[in-house]
Amino acid sequence: xxxxxxxxxxxxxxxxxxxxxxxxxxxxxxxxxxxxxxxxxxxxxxxxxxxxxxxxxxxxxxxxxxxxxxxxxxxxxxxxxxxxxxxxxxxxxxxxxxxxxxxxxxxxxxxxxxxxxxxxxxxxxxxxxxxxxxxxxxxxxxxxxxxxxxxxxxxxxxxxxxxxxxxxxxxxxxxxxxxxxxxxxxxxxxxxxxxxxxxxxxxxxxxxxxxxxxxxxxxxxxxxxxxxxxxxxxxxxxxxxxxxxxxxxxxxxxxxxxxxxxxxxxxxxxxxxxxxxxxxxxxxxxxxxxxxxxxxxxxxxxxxxxxxxxxxxxxxxxxxxxxxxxxxxxxxxxxxxxxxxxxxxxxxxxxxxxxxxxxxxxxxxxxxxxxxxxxxxxxxxxxxxxxxxxxxxxxxxxxxxxxxxxxxxxxxxxxxxxxxxxxxxxxxxxxxxxxxxxxxxxxxxxxxxxxxxxxxxxxxxxxxxxxx
Amino acid sequence: xxxxxxxxxxxxxxxxxxxxxxxxxxxxxxxxxxxxxxxxxxxxxxxxxxxxxxxxxxxxxxxxxxxxxx
Numbered sequence: 001x002x003x004x005x006x007x008x009x010x011x012x013x014x015x016x017x018x019x020x021x022x023x024x025x026x027x028x029x030x031x032x033x034x035x036x037x038x039x040x041x042x043x044x045x046x047x048x049x050x051x052x053x054x055x056x057x058x059x060x061x062x063x064x065x066x067x068x069x070x071x072x073x074x075x076x077x078x079x080x081x082x083x084x085x086x087x088x089x090x091x092x093x094x095x096x097x098x099x100x101x102x103x104x105x106x107x108x109x110x111x112x113x114x115x116x117x118x119x120x121x122x123x124x125x126x127x128x129x130x131x132x133x134x135x136x137x138x139x140x141x142x143x144x145x146x147x148x149x150x151x152x153x154x155x156x157x158x159x160x161x162x163x164x165x166x167x168x169x170x171x172x173x174x175x176x177x178x179x180x181x182x183x184x185x186x187x188x189x190x191x192x193x194x195x196x197x198x199x200x201x202x203x204x205x206x207x208x209x210x211x212x213x214x215x216x217x218x219x220x221x222x223x224x225x226x227x228x229x230x231x232x233x234x235x236x237x238x239x240x241x242x243x244x245x246x247x248x249x250x251x252x253x254x255x256x257x258x259x260x261x262x263x264x265x266x267x268x269x270x271x272x273x274x275x276x277x278x279x280x281x282x283x284x285x286x287x288x289x290x291x292x293x294x295x296x297x298x299x300x301x302x303x304x305x306x307x308x309x310x311x312x313x314x315x316x317x318x319x320x321x322x323x324x325x326x327x328x329x330x331x332x333x334x335x336x337x338x339x340x341x342x343x344x345x346x347x348x349x350x351x352x353x354x355x356x357x358x359x360x361x362x363x364x365x366x367x368x369x370x371x372x373x374x375x376x377x378x379x380x381x382x383x384x385x386x387x388x389x390x391x392x393x394x395x396x397x398x399x400x401x402x403x404x405x406x407x408x409x410x411x412x413x414x415x416x417x418x419x420x421x422x423x424x425x426x427x428x429x430x431x432x433x434x435x436x437x438x439x440x441x442x443x444x445x446x447x448x449x450x451x452x453x454x455x456x457x458x459x460x461x462x463x464x465x466x467x468x
Numbered sequence: 469x470x471x472x473x474x475x476x477x478x479x480x481x482x483x484x485x486x487x488x489x490x491x492x493x494x495x496x497x498x499x500x501x502x503x504x505x506x507x508x509x510x511x512x513x514x515x516x517x518x519x520x521x522x523x524x525x526x527x528x529x530x531x532x533x534x535x536x537x538x
Contacts, residue, residue: 070503077507078483081514085476088518092530207499219501221491230484257530264518270511277504 003149005311006318010165013184013319017169017177033104033334034251035175041262043179044253048262049269050182051245052080054134055141055321058189059297060375061273062280067293067374069217071225073280076376077273078233083240088263091241092256093397097461104251105331106244106389107339113396113458116404123389124339126415127244128360130385131328134243135364137378138321138328139163140294143368145317148298148310159368162318163361166325175252178327185323188316190272196297196313197275199304200282209278212285224430231432232380238438239387245324245331294375329357384422384434388414391438391445399449400457406449414441475521479514483507 039047064072097103101112106127111120142162143155169177200209210219221229241247253259276297282304283296290299301313336356341349388411395402418437420426428436486506493502500508 070501074487074503074507078487081507081510082479082483084514085479085518088475088521089472205499207496210496210499210501219496220494220503221487226488226491230487233484234480257527260522260526260530264515264522267511267514267518271508273511274500274504274508277500 001307002311002314003151005308006149006315009184009188009312009315010318013181013322014165014168016180016184020176020180033175033330034248035179037099037251038254039179039252039258040254041258044249044258045262045265046182046186047175047179047249047252048266049186050178050320050323051249051327053186053189053269053320054138054324055145055317056137056375056379058193058276058317058320059141059144059294060137060379061276062283062297062300063292063294064374064376065217065277065280066283066290066296068376069221069225070219071221071229072376073277074221075229075232075236076379077270078229079236079240081267081270082233082237084263084266086237087241087266088260090393090397091250091259091263093461094241094247094393095250095253095256095259096464097396098247098251100461100464104248105335105338106242106247107335109247109396110392110404110407111339113461114404114407116408119392119404119408120339122408122411123392124335126385126388126411127335128332128356130382130415131244131332132360132364132367133378133381135325135328135360136367136373137375137382138325139364139368140373140375140378142318142321144292144294144298145314145321147295148302148314156365156369159365162322162325163365166322166329166361167357169322169326175248175327175330178323178330179252181319181323185316185319188312189320190316192301192313192316193272193275193279195309196279196301196304197277200279200300203304204282204285206278209281209285213281216284216287227430228432231430231435235387235432235435235438236379236383238390239383239434242389242393243382243386244335245327248331248334292372325361329361332360333357380432380434381422384418384437385415387434387438388418388441391442395445395449395458395460397461399460401449401453402445402458403449403452405452406445406447409448410441410445413444414438417441471521471525474517478517479510482510482513 061076064076097109101109103109103112107120107124110123139159139162143158146158169181241250250259279300280296283300286303288299288303290296301310305313333353336353337349341352391410392407395407414437417440418434421433421437426433490503490506495502497505
């Protein structure tokens, strides 16, 4: 029964993906990638929440609380919440820059503003590399969700099926597919989260769940956890919209007004999280035996819900992972074709795009199978690299002085430092290592820009009136 | 500028800077640990801050540039 309900919803979503393109010529690249910059508030909202609330929310977030306690719950909620005010102010300007430079990808923005081929390459390559942990995040969650269906298939088969499904969504309709499938996915996901939360709260009172859980975990943060939570919230809120796929969704909006207004309602969508928190603590309170903390949410769902409802929960989780994988593949494909191989002929371009997407999915799959990681740690890892675009983007928006040499060197120094600190497990007063790297990145970017300044001045976007 | 204070600085103070204080509160609200309750409270509060920014200042700026948008 679980598997049947699950399959029906997955099939339905595939049909929607194929219907989504009707009436639009998706052969045209800007139609395929940014829907001709035509999305109004309603569909923009669904595309945004579809990509933001990935499987990291439903499966990863409760797992993080289960493994690391309250501090992981707090930083996760805090950074998403604060990303919305940041986006409220920055995203309209990023959209304006995208329009001015005819940008469809993040590297396009840098090329358009700085006219630098090497900077374009640096942004495109680091963009692809730091999307790998994000892919691993989705696959890890997908294995957990599919496991709950009771098919007893090896994880390797399940990730391959998941990869194939994600591929089917994007070849369907370009960016319209994730936008429209998001409507199904978000309905299922919210339904699943509320059902699980309510079921947990009504089986025992919330007070009893939390007091029982308190025997297994702390309900307040230690000093070190507090520093990590605070610095992670700031660092990741700043990087939220710099993910190459997030920026591309900003480009699909039809105006700056649409973006700002959509941004104001985003915090209300988070009202589903209290239900998820209750479900996570239920898993802790019941002392469910898990082979991996990532299973906390699904284990709670299995313990609480009848089979057919479990099918809805699994479908909601799986769709959220699949959609994001489809979105990432689309983004990577566009960066490869527009920014890495754009000087080659079209058939070679297309072949390379496919090779890179398949390679990307395979690397993510291999890492999922051989280096099992707490899902929230994968989120941290992706941000270490992606947020390093910030000094450059702020330069594009606000500064005449920032030069391509400064930005390129800043990104490389920031990324290398973050990777080194991560691999050596260096701990500097529990501060998020990405934030430390970002500070160094800012110093390098602005320092080098000052030293290498030329006669050339770059017109900051904030000083350009809306070209529409 | 007033918009940045209300829309950006106020939520950052509430969610990040207040954490060390909030973390010292050891009681709970309706069974929920206070720190979680505090963050939950900021979901509607952040919405309120941004909505006020839009209503009071930013919709004018956007309309000045665009003209047609409702």
